[in-house]
Amino acid sequence: GENVEQHPSTLSVQEGDSAVIKCTYSDSASNYFPWYKQELGKRPQLIIDIRSNVGEKKDQRIAVTLNKTAKHFSLHITETQPEDSAVYFCAASTRAGNMLTFGGGTRLMVKP
Amino acid sequence: EAQVTQNPRYLITVTGKKLTVTCSQNMNHEYMSWYRQDPGLGLRQIYYSMNVEVTDKGDVPEGYKVSRKEKRNFPLILESPSPNQTSLYFCASSFGGVQPQHFGDGTRLSIL
Numbered sequence: 001g002e003n004v005e006q007h008p009s010t011l012s013v014q015e016g017d018s019a020v021i022k023c024t025y026s027d028s029a030s031n032y033f034p035w036y037k038q039e040l041g042k043r044p045q046l047i048i049d050i051r052s053n054v055g056e057k058k059d060q061r062i063a064v065t066l067n068k069t070a071k072h073f074s075l076h077i078t079e080t081q082p083e084d085s086a087v088y089f090c091a092a093s094t095r096a097g098n099m100l101t102f103g104g105g106t107r108l109m110v111k112p
Numbered sequence: 113e114a115q116v117t118q119n120p121r122y123l124i125t126v127t128g129k130k131l132t133v134t135c136s137q138n139m140n141h142e143y144m145s146w147y148r149q150d151p152g153l154g155l156r157q158i159y160y161s162m163n164v165e166v167t168d169k170g171d172v173p174e175g176y177k178v179s180r181k182e183k184r185n186f187p188l189i190l191e192s193p194s195p196n197q198t199s200l201y202f203c204a205s206s207f208g209g210v211q212p213q214h215f216g217d218g219t220r221l222s223i224l
Contacts, residue, residue, distance in 0.1 A: 001171065006154070032210035043202065043215040044155070051210075089154055097210040098162065099170060100145075102154035 002027040002094035006103025013080050014111050021106045023090035024072040032093035033066060033073050034100070039086045047088075048075070080110045114139045116216035118203050124222040125193060133188045133219050135203030143206045144186040145170070145213065146178065148199040155202065161186055162209070193223045 003026040013019050025033075034049035050057045050064045050073065057064050061080075066073040077084055090103040116137045125131055137144065145160040147170075157170030161180040175197055177189040186205075190197060200220050204213040 004154075009152075034212065043217050045215070046212045049212060091155075093210045095209075097208070098168065099157050099160060099209065100155075100213070101171070102147075102156070104152055104154045 002030060002092055002099075002101040004090060004092050004101045004103040006090050006106055008106060009104065010107045010109070012109045012111065015080060015082060017080055019077045019080050019084070019108055019110075021075045021088055021090070021108070022072060023074070023092075023103050024070075025092040025101075026071065027092065027094050028068075028071065029096070030092040030094055032097060032100075033064070034091050035064060035075050036089045036091070036102075037086045038089065038105075044089060077108075080108075082110050082112050084108060085110045114214070116203055116205050116214050118201075118216035118219050120219060121217060122220050124224065126224050127194055128192050131190050131193060131221075133190075133201060133203075133221070135186045135188065135216060136184050137186075137203075137205040137214070138184065139205060139214065140183065141205035141207055141214075142183070143208050143211070143213075144180065145204045146176070146186070146188045147202045147204065148172065148197075149202060149218075150199050158188070158201075160209070190221075193221075195223050197221065198223045 031052040036044035063076040146158040147155040159178040203216040206213040
């Protein structure tokens with residue numbers, strides 16, 4: 001089955017710096033890669049997603065890049081703010097798109 | 113308001129006592145899914161449903177049952193709960209497997 005690995009497991013940055021979280025996946029048939037943000041005690045919420053026919057996608061301070069050949073994708077957050085502090089999860093579709101396999105999560109801490 | 117509603121939000125129970133966690137969505141989504149979240153393991157898919165009367169196992173289905181008799185409801189049943197099923201559970205729904213998923217607020221189950 002699909003295996004998604006996410007690094008780092010924790011990341012601490014100063015406010016205003018950039019943060020990068022990386023994920024690798026194993027199933028070359030995966031074609032949908034969402035990123036979720038989960039604040040403490042809350043539900044995961046989609047922040048950005050990318051499909052396999054696109055190499056990069058941006059939404060204000062957030063961007064995701066996808067390298068299908070290497071089977072890895074990354075989340076980039078620029079100009080980080082304290083409210084960006086949360087756990088971030090990457091995921092990859094599997095079983096012909098019927099399932100999502102998640103990475104283990106990255107705890108991002110943005111220090112004021 | 114578009115939402116996924118889970119009940120109960122918290123439950124402490126004992127080994128072997130059957131329990132059901134309900135999930136309901138009001139977005140007319142065809143796809144619904146259950147996940148469990150454990151520290152360091154991310155979210156793991158238990159079961160999913162592509163439509164009414166169509167369900168399939170995810171990565172960790174042992175000890176769980178589901179049913180999809182109506183489009184809006186997707187209950188998770190633990191017929192004989194055991195302590196290793198102590199976890200945080202999320203229900204999610206979407207228009208399809210590779211469409212953005214909307215999560216409920218979660219149900220924290222403790223099985224003693």
